[in-house]
Amino acid sequence: MIGALFLSACGTSTRALPQYERPLAKTGFQNVRTTAYTDTESDHREYSNHNALGGELHAAGPPIHRAEAVPRAIPVYEVPRAVPVDETAEPEVRRVSYSPRLQPFSMSERRTTATIRTRAGRSRSAPPVPVIGSAAADWSRWPAGTTFRLLSTGQMYRVDDYGWALSGRNTIDLYMANQREMNSWGAREETIQVLQWGDPQESLRLLARHQDFRHIKRMVLELEGRHKQAAALR
Numbered sequence: 001m002i003g004a005l006f007l008s009a010c011g012t013s014t015r016a017l018p019q020y021e022r023p024l025a026k027t028g029f030q031n032v033r034t035t036a037y038t039d040t041e042s043d044h045r046e047y048s049n050h051n052a053l054g055g056e057l058h059a060a061g062p063p064i065h066r067a068e069a070v071p072r073a074i075p076v077y078e079v080p081r082a083v084p085v086d087e088t089a090e091p092e093v094r095r096v097s098y099s100p101r102l103q104p105f106s107m108s109e110r111r112t113t114a115t116i117r118t119r120a121g122r123s124r125s126a127p128p129v130p131v132i133g134s135a136a137a138d139w140s141r142w143p144a145g146t147t148f149r150l151l152s153t154g155q156m157y158r159v160d161d162y163g164w165a166l167s168g169r170n171t172i173d174l175y176m177a178n179q180r181e182m183n184s185w186g187a188r189e190e191t192i193q194v195l196q197w198g199d200p201q202e203s204l205r206l207l208a209r210h211q212d213f214r215h216i217k218r219m220v221l222e223l224e225g226r227h228k229q230a231a232a233l234r
Contacts, residue, residue, distance in 0.1 A: 016234050017164075017167055017168060017214055017215060017218060017233060017234055018164075018165055018166075018167060018168055018169050019168075019169075020168040020169075020218075020230065020231040020233075021168060021169050021170050023140070023141050023170070023222070023227075024141065024170050026194075026197070027194075028193060028194055029151075029191060029192070029193055029194070030191070030192050030194065031189060031190070031191050032170055032171065032172050032189070032190060032191075032192055033169075033170060033171045033172075033187060033188075033189055033190075034150075034171070034172050034173070034174055034185075034187070034188050034189075034190045035171060035172075035173050035174070035185075035186075035187050036173065036174050036175075036176045036181070036182040036183075036185035036186070037136065037173050037174075037175060037176065037182060038175065038176045038177065038178055038179055038181070038182045039057055039175075040178065040179060051134055051136075051160040051161040052136075052144075052160065052161045052162050052206075053144060053160045053161075053206075055160065057134040057160075057161070057175045058131070058132065058133055058134050058175065059131075059133050059134075059175060059176055059177035059181075060131060060132065060133025060155040060156060060157055060174070060175075061130055061131030061132075061133075061155060061156075062155075063153035063154060063155055064153065064154030064155070130155075130156050131156075132147065132156045132157060132158050133155065133156065133157045133158070133174065133175055134157065134158065134160050134161055134175040135148075135157040135158065135159050135160070135161065135172050135173060135174050135175065136159070136160075136161035136162055136163050136166055136172070136173040136175070137159050137161075137162065137166055137171070137172045137173065138162065138166050138167055138168060138169060138218075138219055138222070139159070139162055139198075139200075139203040139206075139207060139219050139223070140200070140203075140218075140219045140220075140221075140222030140223045140230075141170065141222075142159045142172065142197075142198065143159070143197065143198030143199055143200045143202070143203040144159055144160060144198045144199075144202065144203045144206065145158065145159065145160075145196070145197075145198030145199060145202070145203075146158070146159040146194065146196065146197050146198040147159075147194075147195045147196040147198075148192040148193060148194045148195055149192065149193045149195060150190055150191075150192055151190070151191045151192065151193060152190055152191070156195070157172075157174060157175075159172075159198060161173070161175070162215075162216075162219070163215070164215040166215075167214075167215035167216075167218045167219060168218050168222075168230065168231070168233075172192070200223055203219075203223060204220065204223040204224070207219055207220050207223070208220060214233060214234075217233060218230045218233045221233065
């Protein structure tokens with residue numbers, strides 16, 4: 001599997017960079033290839049559970065399963081299409097809706113909640129705080145700090161890592177707690193909802209000092225807008 005990647009080993013490697021892929025449009029919903037990694041992999045053991053930002057890697061919270069399947073998410077920038085009218089229905093229900101179907105999630109999973117006491121003395125449970133997992137990606141496509149949700153599971157991830165095998169690719173590597181979960185995930189095409197984009201200028205600042213490593217150089221070129229040079233780098 002693809003691991004979070006690493007300056008010392010990759011900088012001196014003579015292997016070629018991954019095949020370059022044209023970046024995806026930066027929209028609120030994207031279809032991406034996802035893989036998985038964990039810190040107990042042989043090529044990650046030296047770095048323990050640390051990410052490229054110097055913090056710790058975190059696994060995401062448990063999945064929130066969708067209550068119904070939808071073919072795809074409807075981006076907010078699309079003009080909504082009318083739902084076909086059922087001509088056999090009663091007149092009061094024979095109407096056209098211009099609202100996209102909602103994607104409800106089941107909250108039946110056990111979650112950590114807090115109790116809040118109101119001014120009236122009543123108590124209520126606060127909404128559960130989602131556990132955001134770590135993800136590795138090409139920072140020119142998903143800058144450090146980019147936060148997204150997997151529509152298939154409802155889990156949230158934040159980009160805080162990168163890797164040799166991810167440079168110039170439209171692939172996101174999801175951190176898993178152990179090898180069993182990593183192997184179970186495998187490689188999947190997923191629709192993600194970007195909740196917050198990271199800062200490309202901050203990512204450029206963090207990467208610029210390590211341009212001797214080709215996978216980082218490619219990200220830097222992309223962040224500087226030099227896409228042809230990034231694609232030509234091998």
